[in-house]
Amino acid sequence: MSVTSPVIVALDFDNLDSALALADQIDSKSCRLKIGKEMFTRFGPEVIHALHRRNFELFLDLKFHDIPNTVAKAVTAAADLGVWMVNVHAGGGARMMEAAKLALECYGSTAPHLIAVTVLTSMDQSDLNGLGIQDTPSQHAAKLAHLAQSSGLGGVVCSAQEAVHFKQEFGKEFLLVTPGIRPVGSEQGDQRRIMTPIDAVNAGVDYMVIGRPITQSAAPEQTLQHILRSLEPTV
Numbered sequence: 253m254s255v256t257s258p259v260i261v262a263l264d265f266d267n268l269d270s271a272l273a274l275a276d277q278i279d280s281k282s283c284r285l286k287i288g289k290e291m292f293t294r295f296g297p298e299v300i301h302a303l304h305r306r307n308f309e310l311f312l313d314l315k316f317h318d319i320p321n322t323v324a325k326a327v328t329a330a331a332d333l334g335v336w337m338v339n340v341h342a343g344g345g346a347r348m349m350e351a352a353k354l355a356l357e358c359y360g361s362t363a364p365h366l367i368a369v370t371v372l373t374s375m376d377q378s379d380l381n382g383l384g385i386q387d388t389p390s391q392h393a394a395k396l397a398h399l400a401q402s403s404g405l406g407g408v409v410c411s412a413q414e415a416v417h418f419k420q421e422f423g424k425e426f427l428l429v430t431p432g433i434r435p436v437g438s439e440q441g442d443q444r445r446i447m448t449p450i451d452a453v454n455a456g457v458d459y460m461v462i463g464r465p466i467t468q469s470a471a472p473e474q475t476l477q478h479i480l481r482s483l484e485p486t487v
């Protein structure tokens with residue numbers, strides 16, 4: 253199956269039935285789904301199997317950050333689940349990312365995309381300062397993206413605000429996956445570095461992660477289609 257949509261819907265629910273009910277309202281050809289820490293911790297691999305049975309391609313967003321051996325085993329487990337994409341924290345360092353990359357080599361063309369989280373989109377300058385980091389979020393994200401690329405990873409999770417610069421610096425093939433996407437009129441919530449869907453596409457983003465603006469919408473499929481239409485060329 254090949255999905256051309258750039259939208260990844262973040263399925264963050266504390267109830268499996270509600271999550272599956274939402275998935276059942278959405279066309280698996282119109283988007284991919286992201287399963288993160290909340291759902292995976294509550295429901296485990298069963299949620300992955302249930303969504304695969306519904307033909308969705310899945311981004312398993314567990315942001316692994318541990319010693320190299322543990323992360324290599326964790327991404328292997330993700331590959332065995334058959335997910336489309338998996339991520340680690342670039343802050344885990346080069347040896348950790350290289351071990352993860354190496355662990356997936358035996359999967360060949362069926363290996364999930366392996367990408368690294370740079371600076372979380374919920375973090376701003378004061379959060380970095382609190383960690384003792386004086387770089388701006390963009391500067392720090394660029395350093396981590398560079399480390400991810402030199403460790404052999406296929407892309408990064410970053411803010412869409414970094415996309416133009418990152419595409420120039422890291423090349424067309426290096427995937428940019430951007431949360432913090434907010435259609436005009438939707439609530440910012442805890443996100444800090446945000447952008448609208450069309451601005452993100454114009455900035456060169458490959459995949460945009462959108463959660464609450466779709467999952468909390470009264471009509472999720474309509475909202476998704478509205479976002480997809482907003483991305484169509486107007487000429």
Ligand SMILES: O=C(O)c1cc(=O)[nH]c(=O)n1[C@@H]1O[C@H](COP(=O)(O)O)[C@@H](O)[C@H]1O
Nearest residue numbers: 262288313371372373409431461462463464
């Ligand atoms: O890795 C992620 O997906 C991620 C990285 C990041 O920097 N910021 C971020 O918001 N996310 C995830 O993207 C989703 C965003 O959801 P909404 O804020 O509801 O659109 C959540 O599931 C977050 O865990």
